[in-house]
Amino acid sequence: MTRSRATFIGFLAVLLWSLLALFTVGSAPTPPLLLNAICFSIGGVLGLIWTAAQGGLRSLRTVPLGIYVFGTLGLFGYHALYFSALRLAPAAEAGLIAYLWPLLIVVFSGLLPGERLRTGHIVGACVSFAGAGLLVSGGSGGFQTQYLPGYGLALLCALTWSGYSVLSRRFGQVPTATVAVFCIATAILSGLLHLTLEETVWPADTLGWAAILGLGLGPVGLAFFVWDIGVKQGDIQLLGTASYAAPLLSTLVLVGAGIAEPGWILALSALLITGGAVLAARASLSKQRI
Numbered sequence: 284m285t286r287s288r289a290t291f292i293g294f295l296a297v298l299l300w301s302l303l304a305l306f307t308v309g310s311a312p313t314p315p316l317l318l319n320a321i322c323f324s325i326g327g328v329l330g331l332i333w334t335a336a337q338g339g340l341r342s343l344r345t346v347p348l349g350i351y352v353f354g355t356l357g358l359f360g361y362h363a364l365y366f367s368a369l370r371l372a373p374a375a376e377a378g379l380i381a382y383l384w385p386l387l388i389v390v391f392s393g394l395l396p397g398e399r400l401r402t403g404h405i406v407g408a409c410v411s412f413a414g415a416g417l418l419v420s421g422g423s424g425g426f427q428t429q430y431l432p433g434y435g436l437a438l439l440c441a442l443t444w445s446g447y448s449v450l451s452r453r454f455g456q457v458p459t460a461t462v463a464v465f466c467i468a469t470a471i472l473s474g475l476l477h478l479t480l481e482e483t484v485w486p487a488d489t490l491g492w493a494a495i496l497g498l499g500l501g502p503v504g505l506a507f508f509v510w511d512i513g514v515k516q517g518d519i520q521l522l523g524t525a526s527y528a529a530p531l532l533s534t535l536v537l538v539g540a541g542i543a544e545p546g547w548i549l550a551l552s553a554l555l556i557t558g559g560a561v562l563a564a565r566a567s568l569s570k571q572r573i
Contacts, residue, residue: 284516293513293522299506301532305540306502309494312484315366316477318495323358323470325499330463330508339460346461350454354465357447358507359472364440372433379416380437382530386412387445388523389563395452395519403566404520407559411527414555417548448514448523455515462507524563527556 310318334340368377389408393400477483486492498504513522531553538545 284512286517288517289512289515290517290521292509293517294525296506296510296513297522297526297529298532299501299509300529301536302497303502303529304533305536305542306494306498308537308542310486310491310498313486313491313495314477314481314484316363316473316481317483318498319362319366319473319503320470320477321495322499322503323466323473325496326504326507327463327466327470329500329504330460330466334460334463337460339458342458343460343464346457346464350457350461351464351468353450353454354447354461355468355472357443357451358465359469361440361444361447362469362473363476364436364443368433368437368440370433371436372430377430377433377437380434381440382415382527383412383438383441384445384448385415385523385526387441388448388526389520391445391449392452392519392523395449398519400520401566403562404524407562407564407566408524408527409559410562411524411556411559414552414559415527415530417552417555445523448510449519451511451514452519459508459511459515462511466504466507520566521560521563525560527559531556 307318313321331340334343365381368381371377386408389404390400392398393404486495513519531549534549534552538549
């Protein structure tokens with residue numbers, strides 16, 4: 284597989300994650316950990332079925348246990364920290380901090396063998412982050428000290444996903460099918476925590492179940508498989524910057540569904556995010572090094 288094709292496949296995850304907010308809203312009032320358990324079960328089971336159909340189940344037996352622990356901690360850790368952060372701090376500020384992960388991917392990727400971090404990558408990531416920050420915060424600002432525990436969890440959330448994404452590059456020889464096992468393990472851990480911490484509330488109607496099915500098939504299912512291909516074989520720096528398109532596309536989807544209103548913040552965010560992605564794309568083709 285070529286580097287450009289793998290990058291394109293990885294970007295499909297960003298497109299799928301743009302549906303996360305819409306489907307999550309539709310899945311109410313199901314609590315987060317129960318939602319996590321159901322969705323990751325769908326993604327994991329379908330992943331195992333696909334792997335079996337391809338005759339790849341045997342290859343999963345040769346994967347070291349440490350890889351499975353690593354992948355499970357990445358998927359489960361990110362979502363557990365994200366949900367906890369949003370419980371302890373305002374969603375806008377916590378979401379902004381959590382969305383440091385694309386910038387951290389760009390920075391950390393420079394430490395990988397064979398990768399070259401260029402000025403355009405850093406500048407592009409910062410410009411896109413400014414656009415994502417404006418979009419997530421709604422143009423407001425002001426962090427409050429009483430929410431520091433939530434802010435801290437959001438930062439750990441960003442570090443967890445960026446670390447998982449970058450370190451996955453080091454395991455390029457590990458088949459993407461292992462993501463199915465990561466999903467199953469994440470579903471089990473989420474289910475156990477749900478039984479301990481949450482009250483069980485099922486979706487209120489058919490649309491709620493449809494939203495959960497959509498989550499399991501896309502943003503909390505297929506997205507992790509195509510992302511694995513992208514970060515292992517594609518341009519990880521370009522993918523990191525392009526990931527800032529997720530909050531923008533998510534907002535556009537909500538606007539289209541009549542859940543959010545368009546405005547100048549959306550337009551300016553689109554300009555910044557797109558401009559940052561262009562800078563990063565040009566840097567990927569440039570020979571200038573930091």
